[in-house]
Amino acid sequence: DIQMTQSPSSMSASVGDRVTISCRASQDIHTWLAWYQQKPGKVPKLLIYGASTLQGGVPSRFSGSGSGTHFTLTISNLQPEDFATYYCQQANNFPFAFGPGTTVEIK
Amino acid sequence: QVQLEESGPGLVKPSETLSLTCTVSGDSVSSGSYYWTWIRQPPGKGLEWIGYMYGTGGTKYSPPLSSRLTISVDRSKNQFSLELRSVTAADTAIYYCARLYTALDFWGQGTLVTVSS
Numbered sequence: 001d002i003q004m005t006q007s008p009s010s011m012s013a014s015v016g017d018r019v020t021i022s023c024r025a026s027q028d029i030h031t032w033l034a035w036y037q038q039k040p041g042k043v044p045k046l047l048i049y050g051a052s053t054l055q056g057g058v059p060s061r062f063s064g065s066g067s068g069t070h071f072t073l074t075i076s077n078l079q080p081e082d083f084a085t086y087y088c089q090q091a092n093n094f095p096f097a098f099g100p101g102t103t104v105e106i107k
Numbered sequence: 108q109v110q111l112e113e114s115g116p117g118l119v120k121p122s123e124t125l126s127l128t129c130t131v132s133g134d135s136v137s138s139g140s141y142y143w144t145w146i147r148q149p150p151g152k153g154l155e156w157i158g159y160m161y162g163t164g165g166t167k168y169s170p171p172l173s174s175r176l177t178i179s180v181d182r183s184k185n186q187f188s189l190e191l192r193s194v195t196a197a198d199t200a201i202y203y204c205a206r207l208y209t210a211l212d213f214w215g216q217g218t219l220v221t222v223s224s
Contacts, residue, residue: 032209
């Protein structure tokens, strides 16, 4: 099975900051990578699929990059509503494992 | 707009069977384009794949759960279901159903299932 890791596991940031979250796959997943945002008590929300394609309705301050085994989610100009936990997920081989999550907290 | 809604008991006794149903509106579970999935999240923890079914009726199960798991479909009601047998406290989680294409684009609201006597 493909294993997914994320770093950091948590971080503190301020409104207006640029935030970068890393996701690594244990083997090549090409660009079969999605990012989700989950706020406490809420349902995960799809942000990005295909490693870099923004889901409809998602603000353009979110962007994704990478291919193969290393991927990045960037949030430019962090907004108050962006404080949440972010998960990556590979869709190359079943089971389509999720990363353990990165929690972005208010500094 | 695609909507999914989970239903089923919120409390299951250890060693018994957890059964949940996901009702889909705005799309067809018989569509060959999508995979209809189950995912769970233990309280305070991350997301875990359970399995999925696809439009032709085929299924794929997460290996750690496969011996206890059945995912089935009721096309007449546009529903798909989850059955997890011989549950333990470790199966306590929020259970989500979701639609998968290249990613999980539509999710149900989730239902908390607690395994306890």
